Amino acid sequence: MKPVTFTLEEANRLLPRLQEELIKLQLLTQQFEMKFELLAQLKEKQREGMLPANGDGKDPFFELESQLEFMRMEVELAVGNFERQGVLLKMINPGLIDFPSILNGEEILICWKQGEEQATHYHGYDDGYMGRKRYPDAGLTN
Template sequence: MAKKYFTLEEANRLIPFLQGEVKRLQALKREFEARFSELRRMKMLHGAGHVTAGQEDPFFEPEAWLEFLQIEARGIIRRIHETEAQLKDIDMGLVDFPAKLNGWEVLLCWRLGEDRIRHWHHVWEGYYGRKPLGGEQPDE
């Protein structure tokens, strides 16, 4: 399958979808971290010892919740990847879009909170190498 290169218009059309998905992913991550921290606290207080016959496993429900949250997060990540956009950082809400600019392969760069794509960077650079698009337009 040929690699997808986005035009600026194609990438910007995905922004509303990505805003919702990235916000949901961030919320899931925060919930996972809080529940994981609580589970660790429970295990430290009560010990992670073996459950005897007939005794209910006190860690079953919290561990099941963590698994559920992971499954839900993987589904969101899969939906993002199906667009061929590249989720780079959940906490920052950072997504890149492969594009061609003046014949060079680059990444259009969007961050949650931005209303549209205004930056790009070379594939070997990261977020901190972002440059404003200015009047430049990705190749068609």
């Protein structure tokens, strides 16, 4: 199957939906990190003897660990949704999304960073974000 490529116009048309999905993913990862930190703190308190032992013999962290595992699966699914749309999610926070494209016969990545109104830059596959250049006629495609 041939990889998906986007024009600048197509990338910018898809961007509002991707931004919504990104915000949901950022919230989910933030919640995961908070819950993970809580679990680490509780385990540390237990090691230090500051957390009373659970008298029923059950794992006192089972529920929290289960929630974290479910949230991890949700994050993986959300990240996979970007891939299934043919885009490359490079960073969750701040959001950085690349759209595979062709410019003058060369394979490039149209690059969008969270906070930008639309995608207006690109870089080569090996250049990365630091090699961004303004896309020709960017801003005139909308």
